[in-house]
Amino acid sequence: MSIHPVLADVTERIATRSAASRSAYLERVLMATLDGPARGELGCANFAHGAAACDPEEKLQLRGAQRPNIAIVNAYNDMLSAHQPYGRYPTQLKRAVREAGGVAQVAGGVPAMCDGITQGRAGMELSLLSRDVIAMSTAIALSHDMFDGALLLGICDKIVPGLLIGALSFGQLPVALVPAGPMASGLPNREKSLVRRRHAAGEVGIEELRDAEAASYHSAGTCTFYGTANSNQLVVEAMGLHVPGAAFVNPGTPERDALTAAAARAVTERTALGEHFTPIAEVVDEKAIVNGVVALLATGGSTNHTMHLPAIAAAAGIALTWDDFDELSAIVPLLARIYPNGAADVNHFHAAGGTRYLIGELLDAGLLHEDVTTVVGDGLDAYRAGAPAVTGDPEVLRPAADPFAPDGGIRVLEGPLGRAVTKVSALTPERRRVTAPARVFDSQAAFLAAFDRDELNRDLVAVVRFQGPRANGMPELHKLTPALGVLQDRGHHVALVTDGRMSGASGTIPAAIHCTPEAAGGGPLSRIKDDDMIVLDTEAGTLDVLGVDLSTRPPALPTVDPDTVTGTGRELFAGLRSLIGAADAGASVFAAPRAEEPAWA
Structure with missing residues (x-):
């Protein structure tokens, strides 16, 4: 089916608006793309430091510069339920990369804070700023000229955008996001919300509230409501930065292990040392950014992405504006009802057909660009493979011909x-x-x-x-x-x-x-x-x-006075607060390409 004319027009305007900044970005990527692995230009002592902890066989493989070396950038900690499974991932990924003919090293860790814990606390004032800290931490991890590709381990709110922003500074590398999946369903979200309201109204006590919250957030895995963490997963899958179907498979299952190994193989096979070189600069282009916005709108996803997606786009030299969101929202139907937009959680969404069904419906309606590059090759069609012919639950996920609403949620x-x-x-x-x-x-x-x-x-x-x-x-x-x-x-x-x-x-x-x-x-x-x-x-x-x-x-x-705020580390972020840009430009400390300044600036 042909592309919707508004989708085509918005994409073309983004490309025209971004022509100079995108060209400059791609020129930087080209200059960083070497004939052979960057570690081949390291001095002997430099390389010895980088390979010192590898086993003898890996040292020989890396020294010969014939095997790709894949960086693992890990946002693991075991306080975040969503990130607790990542403690096991380096071993799994190293095994899968080795089987695919490469070597993998944990290049670095990035901070990962939980907005659910810091809500209403002083620590929440570090949350958005942590995205840019994560981006800088990712850049530090990848700065050693040792790597031919990267696997990014992160799920939650600012962490995925931060990882992507940092990785896009290394646009010459193939990169994939590796999720860990949502926890099993607990207390239904609407029941949890009702207890919260009853507590706010003084109708139930603190112990009942604690019991409800503990029954909702109860095990390893991502929280099951459709907040920023799960919006991250859906958006990056629609952008082709996951292997197909990876977003919402539960942790600790055979399917999750298979998807994790598939991500390792995909990146290993797409380095410059192989026949299918696919750097992230080719994956994250204007069409991929528009696909991410469409997926967000079609599911009523997190409003935080009105800042994160412009910031990610800017890191690739692309100027995405709120007007683009608004114009796309007018033509993108709402196809999903996931809490807080409905009673279902992301496990119910996945069971009803999930991202595969959603992407298939949007492709057939001409509302996604199929002709894109992804971490598994050319075309978005692979991301609908295996989708059911009809939705498994029309109260959760609907076809484009029978949406919950004719337009998007933002x-x-x-x-x-x-x-x-x-x-x-x-x-x-x-x-x-x-x-x-x-x-x-x-x-x-x-x-x-x-x-x-x-x-x-x-x-x-x-x-x-x-x-x-x-x-x-x-x-x-x-x-x-x-x-x-x-x-x-x-x-x-x-x-x-x-x-x-x-x-x-x-x-x-x-x-x-x-x-x-x-x-x-x-x-x-x-x-x-x-x-x-x-x-x-x-x-x-x-x-x-x-x-x-x-x-x-x-x-x-x-x-x-923001300059006098102290406690919980806030004083350390005063410099970042003074540099941060406007919300509609991504609320970032990094420069963003913009078409024009608003009238009140």
Whole structure:
């Protein structure tokens, strides 16, 4: 089937907009592509250091520069349930690489923090910034000129984007992401959410809440709701950076072990020493980026990717904008209902046909580029192989001809309050437009304190500002969701407007998030006052304030100077906060190609 004309137009505009920066990136990759392994140019002492711990046979293979050496970059720790299985992976991968005719070394580790643990805590202010730290750590791991390819071990929120950004600086290497899979289903997500709301409303005690959370997050593997971690897995598979079908197979199963070995073989077979050289610079191009956006939209995925995908694209010299998301969202149907957009978890999605069925439906509808390069070769068609002819559960996964909604789940809002993104896939029609007076807070804690004092039992738009990248690292404000849900359940018209994030679990409350320019830079939210009438309209794509000329008001200042924030390591990140870019450019400390500056910049 032919490509949808809007998909073609958006892809072409991205390519035109990115022509200079993409060309410069590919030129750098070409200059780094040598005739033979880079380690062949190492001095004798340099190479001896790099191979000292290898066994004698591996030393000879590497010294002869005839066998590929594959780097393993590992985000393992055994505190993150999703990453605990990675403790066993180096041994598995080394065996598989050896069987494929290569050698593998653990090149380095990268930090991996858990947003689920740091929600509402000071550590959450390091979360988004950790992505760029991970990118730099990946670059350090690959900087030794010892490697011909790389296997990236990471799953969760900032970790996959960080690994990719770092690896794209080594665009001459073939690279694959190696997931570990989700934990088995525990307490259903909606039951967990109900207990959270009942606790927020004072109806159940702390022990019942603890029991519910422990029954939800109960074993090794990724959390099963469709947040940023699982959005990562689906998006990178649609971009051709996994081996087909790898995203949602449970840990510790024979199928998972086979997929892990397949990733090792794929990279080993695609180094410059073989016949099928496939560097990551060829895999991550404009079409792959668009495929990632489409997969995200078709499943109502994490809003965090409105920052991560532009940052990943920028690392490959590609300028992806929020307008691209918005235009694609208008034509991409919603094909999946996974919590928080539905009752199912990712295991149910996988059982219903999963990524293979989804990719097949989108290909047939002309909504994905099939003619791409992937880690297993040419064409995305391999990623639909083995898909069922019909969905295994139409309440979880539907064909493109009978979607849950005709358009995607993420939209852009624009108006006097700046630009923001919103997720509508979990909103009922009557909640897609909210007009209510503002109640302004300078922190998540201040909002929750007001809720506990029963000051918010009315219609309101909660404006939570000074939560942007430069202010405090842009923490997720997930702790707001139960309280806002209680107010909504009481029949009040409520919404959230913030320059912070609401995580991959956002969507059940009307929310304008990632507002830019941020309040700490004098953006419009710094001029909002209590009782200003705000209109958040997800249908019209507007974010307005009625009867107020914000330009006549001086901006409020943050109650806490970002340069004075200490504790939990936050003082170490002050330099990064001062360098970080705007949310719509990826909220990155690395320079991003942009078509033009917004009018308010």
